[in-house]
Amino acid sequence: MHLLLSRGPAGVSLTELDDSGAIVRGPDDVVDLAAEVAIRERVSAGARWVWDDTSRWYPGLLRAGVRVGRCIDLRLCRAILRNSSLTAASALARCARDGWDEPTPEPRRGGAALFEVDEEPDDGAMGEFVRQQAAVAATADPARIGLLLAAESAGALIAAEMRFAGLPWRTDVHDAMLSDLLGPRPAGDHRPVKMQAVLEAVRATLDMPTLNPDSPSELLGALGRAGLQVQSTRSWELQSIDHPAIRPLLEYKKMARLLSANGWNWLDTNVADGRFRPDYVPGGVVTGRWASKGGGGALQLPRQVRGAVVADPGWKLVVADAAQLEPRILAALSSDRGMVEAGSAGDLYAGIVASGAVDTRAHAKVAMLGAMYGATSGESGRLLPRLAKAYPRAIAFVEEAARAGERGEIVTTRLGRSSPRGASAGYDETATAADVTRARAQARSWGRFTRNFVVQGTAAEWALCWMAGLRGRLLGLGQARGDFTSGAHLVFFLHDEVVVHCPDRLAEQVEHEVRAAAADAGRLLFGALPVEFPVTVAIVQDYGQAK
DNA sequence: TATACATGCGCC
DNA sequence: AAAGGGCGCATGTATA
Numbered sequence: 001m002h003l004l005l006s007r008g009p010a011g012v013s014l015t016e017l018d019d020s021g022a023i024v025r026g027p028d029d030v031v032d033l034a035a036e037v038a039i040r041e042r043v044s045a046g047a048r049w050v051w052d053d054t055s056r057w058y059p060g061l062l063r064a065g066v067r068v069g070r071c072i073d074l075r076l077c078r079a080i081l082r083n084s085s086l087t088a089a090s091a092l093a094r095c096a097r098d099g100w101d102e103p104t105p106e107p108r109r110g111g112a113a114l115f116e117v118d119e120e121p122d123d124g125a126m127g128e129f130v131r132q133q134a135a136v137a138a139t140a141d142p143a144r145i146g147l148l149l150a151a152e153s154a155g156a157l158i159a160a161e162m163r164f165a166g167l168p169w170r171t172d173v174h175d176a177m178l179s180d181l182l183g184p185r186p187a188g189d190h191r192p193v194k195m196q197a198v199l200e201a202v203r204a205t206l207d208m209p210t211l212n213p214d215s216p217s218e219l220l221g222a223l224g225r226a227g228l229q230v231q232s233t234r235s236w237e238l239q240s241i242d243h244p245a246i247r248p249l250l251e252y253k254k255m256a257r258l259l260s261a262n263g264w265n266w267l268d269t270n271v272a273d274g275r276f277r278p279d280y281v282p283g284g285v286v287t288g289r290w291a292s293k294g295g296g297g298a299l300q301l302p303r304q305v306r307g308a309v310v311a312d313p314g315w316k317l318v319v320a321d322a323a324q325l326e327p328r329i330l331a332a333l334s335s336d337r338g339m340v341e342a343g344s345a346g347d348l349y350a351g352i353v354a355s356g357a358v359d360t361r362a363h364a365k366v367a368m369l370g371a372m373y374g375a376t377s378g379e380s381g382r383l384l385p386r387l388a389k390a391y392p393r394a395i396a397f398v399e400e401a402a403r404a405g406e407r408g409e410i411v412t413t414r415l416g417r418s419s420p421r422g423a424s425a426g427y428d429e430t431a432t433a434a435d436v437t438r439a440r441a442q443a444r445s446w447g448r449f450t451r452n453f454v455v456q457g458t459a460a461e462w463a464l465c466w467m468a469g470l471r472g473r474l475l476g477l478g479q480a481r482g483d484f485t486s487g488a489h490l491v492f493f494l495h496d497e498v499v500v501h502c503p504d505r506l507a508e509q510v511e512h513e514v515r516a517a518a519a520d521a522g523r524l525l526f527g528a529l530p531v532e533f534p535v536t537v538a539i540v541q542d543y544g545q546a547k
Numbered sequence: 548t549a550t551a552c553a554t555g556c557g558c559c
Numbered sequence: 560a561a562a563g564g565g566c567g568c569a570t571g572t573a574t575a
Binding site: 212256289372448 | 560561562563565566567568569570571572
């Protein structure tokens with residue numbers, strides 16, 4: 001059953017549809033949205049809400065204490081169906097771009113709006129839902145892209161719920177870490193004392209009392225005058241230099257990064273009431289990964305500050321990481337039995353070493369990363385032929401994805417998300433040698449993108465299925481729906497890692513559900529193929545204790 | 548003064 | 560050791 005919510009000039013209306021998409025009832029005006037949704041969630045078990053944009057409907061429902069089980073996010077689904085090779089012949093994919101192709105409008109600030117953004121684009125949610133259902137139904141295997149649409153939509157629910165619940169954050173712990181490393185919080189925009197001391201050491205060593213190390217060009221000049229031949233001021237390049245200024249300089253850079261990215265200003269801006277509430281953007285990356293905006297860089301949370309993520313008293317954090325997700329995804333995508341086998345004992349990289357393909361775990365790792373990213377030189381590039389010999393199907397799979405990109409073709413993930421079409425840099429008989437070189441370099445660059453797209457994108461699909469399944473399992477652990485204060489719930493997501501906040505007594509159960517959901521996700525994507533997705537789980541008091 | 552771009556670095 | 564995929568943000572610098 002589908003329950004379609006629509007917002008028009010006259011207010012909110014609800015239409016009930018059966019599984020074929022036929023209207024069973026409505027549209028009916030909705031007076032009290034939260035109450036209506038809450039009732040339907042109780043009465044119509046398993047119903048799927050259909051709405052234009054989860055980020056516009058769901059936060060309000062959550063604030064009213066209402067959670068929903070399942071939904072279809074028409075805007076996110078449009079983006080997938082518009083581009084997918086599986087639906088390329090559909091009316092939806094061929095229609096002119098319209099409001100459904102636009103990103104979520106920025107929320108209106110207070111006062112009169114210049115234009116109305118609360119209404120749905122164009123011909124309404126019903127029209128779009130029908131178009132989407134037709135596009136899915138016309139594919140050879142509707143369940144495949146159907147799963148992707150469901151998972152993407154579940155992700156939107158989860159993103160809203162994680163923002164609502166928030167990641168538990170101890171401001172006092174964070175402040176103590178900063179004070180310890182940098183010195184106490186200074187007044188105004190002065191540098192903290194420990195940081196200032198390190199800076200003075202740099203200045204003294206270089207004999208430049210007014211050096212501003214935050215200016216790359218100034219720093220580059222200063223290092224040059226000190227006789228240091230460097231192309232840039234990047235830390236990794238400086239590391240290899242033997243000079244008394246380097247150690248304090250690297251130390252300063254580390255401190256400056258912490259201060260500017262996750263210092264007191266970050267705390268003031270992003271943590272309130274003991275919670276960090278990131279602004280996730282499901283589907284925000286072309287590959288299907290999530291992005292984040294504002295909200296303090298949720299997907300770049302440095303390990304350095306994770307100790308400030310502390311479970312509430314009587315609660316635990318269950319931190320779960322899908323081990324070597326992308327290589328395992330590649331093994332499954334390519335049905336490379338050898339690579340699947342290498343991962344079956346636990347550590348995929350150790351398995352590769354055991355097969356004799358390479359001699360150390362570090363080599364296995366760098367070679368695999370190179371294969372998935374398209375490395376051509378360096379250690380990674382040198383090891384690639386050995387990997388190709390041991391795992392021909394896996395390597396052929398990414399090579400073919402790369403060649404397709406170089407030819408200007410699109411590639412598609414396991415469930416049906418397709419890459420954008422690259423800008424083809426063609427050349428004709430008037431092209432100079434430099435033009436040809438440039439065009440080929442651009443083609444190879446796009447090939448590296450499509451090579452990685454199939455792996456990263458399918459890994460993102462696996463992660464969505466994992467998280468969606470876990471969410472359902474956590475909802476079944478017995479807490480009252482809509483209550484984030486008594487039951488296990490997701491609080492953080494980072495591509496292949498999730499954090500669940502739960503009462504002490506539920507932690508072991510949560511660990512079990514996390515692993516079970518991972519196994520489910522593997523079966524959903526790859527069916528009977530015996531590929532395993534082991535999960536590393538840590539039950540901890542603070543996030544810093546994990547890994 | 549506002550905006551756009553480059554650099555550097557954090558995450559996967 | 561620093562090549563190869565995807566991001567976001569703070570800061571400095573250049574340009575309008």
